[in-house]
Amino acid sequence: MEEEPTKGQPRSRSAAHDERVTARIGLWLAISFGLCFATGLLSHLIQHPPSWFTWPSRPVWLYRVTQGTHVISGIASIPLLLAKLWSVYPKLFERPVVRSVPHAVERLSILVLSASVFFELTTGLLNVAQNYPWNFYFPTVHYAVAWIAVGSLLVHIAVKLPVVRRALERTTDRKPEPKTTSGLSRRGFLRTTLLSTGAAVLATAGATVPWLRDVSVLSWRSDNGPQGVPVNRTAAAAGVLTSARDPEWRLEVVTSAATRSFTLAELRALPQTTAELPIACVEGWSANATWTGVALPDLLRATGAAPGVTVKVTSLENRGLYSRSTVPGEHTADPLTLLALDLNGGELDLDHGYPCRIIAPNRPGVLQTKWVRRLEVVA
Known part of the structure; x- marks a missing residue:
């Protein structure tokens, strides 16, 4: 009834x-x-x-x-x-x-x-x-x-x-459904x-x-961008077009004992690590990529610090909510956490963080700081 x-x-x-x-x-x-x-x-x-x-x-x-x-x-x-x-x-x-x-x-x-x-x-x-x-x-x-x-x-x-x-x-x-008018x-x-x-x-x-990806007709930024990886924030938007290309650029690494600076050539002279890691953004897109650079544990050892400490990362970008990030000890001890210099076999594109950027396994893209100028050991 x-x-x-x-x-x-x-x-x-x-x-x-x-x-x-x-x-x-x-x-x-x-x-x-x-x-x-x-x-x-x-x-x-x-x-x-x-x-x-x-x-x-x-x-x-x-x-x-x-x-x-x-x-x-x-x-x-x-x-x-x-x-x-x-x-x-x-x-x-x-x-x-x-x-x-x-x-x-x-x-x-x-x-x-x-x-x-x-x-x-x-x-x-x-x-x-x-x-x-x-x-x-x-x-x-x-x-x-x-x-x-x-x-x-x-x-x-x-x-x-x-x-x-x-x-x-x-x-x-399982009784038959009652008939409806429409x-x-x-x-x-x-x-x-x-x-x-x-x-x-x-x-x-x-x-x-x-x-x-071949059937997702409305998917966004899956593999678009320079070097086959999407870009959310460009170098122009971050205001680093000049500072990132400055030949006087140096990476500062600050520890409790001293502050040491590295030129790009000096970073390339250090042992290099290559890792295939996904970069995943909070907007939901992600992409696999091959990254090459200095493993953060190796860089910390080279400056007298022990892997497993907390490191604050500062970008050349002077403004923006994600111009700074903190890499916890779990990641600074991981040999796959890189200060990346190359992406997919070529030098980092400016929009991907040239001269160097952080890429750490299992981290949101907004925390993979680009255009790095300073690393500071805080714990």
Whole structure:
């Protein structure tokens, strides 16, 4: 027998508005957005580590996977969110607007959840495209709103859990679906949602999954850029076109005992290490590359410092949030952490950090400081 609509709610016989459809899509959305939140939180901790947090240097591809998962799960959440909102929109017109305290909490949680998740996914997608039509600092606001979204999601789940459990139990019912006056069947709507989500992922995942690049028609910056590696911030944008080419450039290495400077020729005269390492950006793209330069442990030993200390890195770039970075002891002890001089068999392009840059395994691209002028041992 067909269910009666809630009192005051417009009658809709579309299967897309069935609570079983809403529950199933809601479950998928909770998984995808939860995965997006967890991996985004991990990226935040890597970039702004509290005292208790450590991040390993191996395996070298781990950050590439976690950040790629963050972006892909966020993209997957967009069609799921749209399908979820479509499935519940008739409830927006229920009367009375508030029937009880639990009902008021439910409606408020839906409002906050929808607004915060929509904000997160929209701004995240624009960040991937490096399009910032706002005045606020994206990482801080994105991080704060993520907690609001997750908090409202947990409240919403707590309020709706009995309905969700009932609806999911009913999905095991194999009886023929009741006929509807229009639209897809429940299973048809769910299949369409899954296909749309899969298409969105397939069209973009090539940015971080190399073997999908030929079919990911909307992937971004996967292998574009000088020397086959994408560039987020150019030398011109960083204002280092003159200072990076200055023949008087010297790398300063500051230890507790002394300060030593190196010319580019002196750095090339030191033992060179070649490593194949991915560079992975917070926007989700990543690329494999072959880097050659001085292993940071070797450089530290040459200046009288022991590998495993914390090192502050300063760029020739005078402004910019990422003109400085800190390389923790886990990475300064790793022989694959390089002060890179060459990329893919050739001298570093100016946009890739000439005369030298940091490239460390399993680190976000924003922390792989370019146009390095100073290394300072701090611990």
